[in-house]
Amino acid sequence: MPNRSPQTCALLAVMLRTPRAWHYGYEICKNTGLSSGTLYPLLMRLSDRGLLESHWQEPERPGKPPRHVYRLTSEGLAFARTTAGSEKPAAARNTVVGAAT
Amino acid sequence: MTKRPSLPRRIALVLLEHAARVLPSARRTWATAMRNELPQIENDREALAWAGGCLVAGYVERAKAIARNRQWMKIALAAFLTIAAIGLASWRAGQRPYLTPGNHQIFREVSDAAALPGLLIFVAAAVSGMVALLAIHDRKFHQAARAGWACAVIIVPYLTALTIVSLLTPGTIVNIGDSYCYDLWCLEVNRVTATPKGHDILYTADVLVFVDSTHTHHLPVDQAKDFFYVLDDQGRRYPLRREMSFVNADVTVHPGESVKSSLAFLAPPSARKLYLMGNDSGPPWVRLYFGSDLSLFHRRPLLRVL
Numbered sequence: 568m569p570n571r572s573p574q575t576c577a578l579l580a581v582m583l584r585t586p587r588a589w590h591y592g593y594e595i596c597k598n599t600g601l602s603s604g605t606l607y608p609l610l611m612r613l614s615d616r617g618l619l620e621s622h623w624q625e626p627e628r629p630g631k632p633p634r635h636v637y638r639l640t641s642e643g644l645a646f647a648r649t650t651a652g653s654e655k656p657a658a659a660r661n662t663v664v665g666a667a668t
Numbered sequence: 669m670t671k672r673p674s675l676p677r678r679i680a681l682v683l684l685e686h687a688a689r690v691l692p693s694a695r696r697t698w699a700t701a702m703r704n705e706l707p708q709i710e711n712d713r714e715a716l717a718w719a720g721g722c723l724v725a726g727y728v729e730r731a732k733a734i735a736r737n738r739q740w741m742k743i744a745l746a747a748f749l750t751i752a753a754i755g756l757a758s759w760r761a762g763q764r765p766y767l768t769p770g771n772h773q774i775f776r777e778v779s780d781a782a783a784l785p786g787l788l789i790f791v792a793a794a795v796s797g798m799v800a801l802l803a804i805h806d807r808k809f810h811q812a813a814r815a816g817w818a819c820a821v822i823i824v825p826y827l828t829a830l831t832i833v834s835l836l837t838p839g840t841i842v843n844i845g846d847s848y849c850y851d852l853w854c855l856e857v858n859r860v861t862a863t864p865k866g867h868d869i870l871y872t873a874d875v876l877v878f879v880d881s882t883h884t885h886h887l888p889v890d891q892a893k894d895f896f897y898v899l900d901d902q903g904r905r906y907p908l909r910r911e912m913s914f915v916n917a918d919v920t921v922h923p924g925e926s927v928k929s930s931l932a933f934l935a936p937p938s939a940r941k942l943y944l945m946g947n948d949s950g951p952p953w954v955r956l957y958f959g960s961d962l963s964l965f966h967r968r969p970l971l972r973v974l
Contacts, residue, residue: 593705593718603702603721608728611698621701634708635701 571650574605578613579647582639586647589624589636610637618643676712680719687719687726689809692733699726734817748825751789752833773846774854775969776880777954777961786957793822830958831965839967841943848971849880850946853887856926857944860973868934871898871942872912873973878926885921889914895946896931898973900939908933943970 577599582590596606613619620640623633639647673681684706688699702722709715796819803812842848847856859874879885892914898906912932919927935942945968954962961969 591705591708592701593708596718602724603705603718604724604728605721607698607702607722607725608732611695611729631707632704634704635697 574599574601575609576650577601578606578609579639579643579650582637583644583647583651586639586644589622589638591634591636595637613639613643618646674712676716677706680706680715683716683719683723687723690723690726690730692729695729698729730813734813744821744825747821748829751785751826752829773842774849774880775840775842775846776849777851777969783954783957783960786953786960789822789826790953790956793819793826796822827956827964830956830963833958834963834966837966840961840969842969842971844972847876847878848969852879852881852885854878854880855944855971857971857973862974865934868936870909870932870934871973873931873944875929875931876926877921877929879921879923882923884923887914887919887921887927889918896944897947898933898935899943899945899970900935901941902939904939906933906935906939906942939974941972942974944973945970 578595578601581595581598592603592606592610595601596603599606601609610619610621614621614637618640619637620643621635621637624636625633681703684699684703687702688696691699699722702718702725706715706718709718796815800812800815800819803809803815840848842857844857844860847854849855854877856876856878857873858876861872863870863872877887893908893910896908896913898908900906909932912930914929914931921927931944954960955964957963960966
């Protein structure tokens with residue numbers, strides 16, 4: 568199982584919000600506040616363990632390259648729900664702190 | 669006409685290309701995934717930060733792939749054990765004094781057996797280091813990483829073993845009547861006389877100088893006067909009295925022969941133990957030899973005069 572670091576929790580929390588939707592790497596970075604240097608090793612780890620599926624999405628506009636998109640597999644969703652149940656994700660904590668200040 | 673990308677974006681592209689090269693081959697899809705996100709980022713600064721992050725991710729994955737490859741661990745362990753064994757054997761050879769008839773002992777600063785492994789290891793490390801640098805110059809980063817690892821696998825265990833052995837090895841103390849050889853030159857203190865002089869004591873040590881060589885050598889007396897000093901048990905230093913030390917002019921020393929001379933120095937009566945020491949720490953590479961009295965972190969040899 569992947570570790571349950573705050574970064575992993577933040578990523579899973581974001582993907583759990585819209586579990587059936589496909590997510591872009593840059594979009595996940597913006598939503599979680601993670602840098603690409605943190606995000607991609609996490610995505611690779613989740614994908615290696617069969618918790619994440621990905622595919623190439625054709626560009627919406629011509630001239631742009633295809634984009635890699637990600638979503639949690641059923642196993643990934645179960646893991647994310649367990650993680651969300653046992654630990655409050657960093658993103659959620661940040662939101663609470665942001666709202667309080 | 670296509671608009672030329674801005675400088676930060678061009679830098680970002682270079683970084684992403686480098687990240688793609690650094691990523692293990694099994695992760696190449698991810699390199700494309702990272703690069704294809706770049707056109708979606710409108711802000712140049714964000715694009716640059718994105719590319720920098722991807723480069724970090726590339727190196728993280730490369731490091732993890734190396735760590736996962738347990739063969740490297742086995743090679744590193746085998747290298748460490750081999751080097752430690754060679755080092756200990758060299759140290760033993762370097763530390764063992766030579767016995768002459770009458771139980772006269774000759775200690776050497778370093779033995780050939782100690783110097784040889786050090787020399788071979790550093791030649792191997794230098795060669796692999798050069799290969800790594802040349803590969804970086806040619807942008808062959810995988811080859812550079814392999815050569816860099818080879819260099820580290822040689823150097824790190826060697827320096828670790830050298831440091832451990834040096835710290836654990838007691839310093840050589842050469843008693844009056846025994847000899848100590850520094851490189852080719854050997855010296856024996858065989859009698860010390862003490863004469864009160866004012867508040868201090870003038871010590872005069874009769875010494876024998878000989879060469880550990882099959883060739884005749886010329887004794888550089890002026891260098892010898894600057895080379896030696898005396899250290900007491902409280903860490904105080906006393907220089908030789910130049911006018912009373914090595915008073916005979918430069919002499920020629922033949923193999924198997926010794927030259928009588930004397931050293932003189934002033935020390936206070938509070939100095940209970942006095943040791944003759946050399947100022948020179950030797951050439952830098954000697955500090956990296958196993959079994960050398962001058963090696964890194966090793967206690968310096970002491971020639972007892974009191």
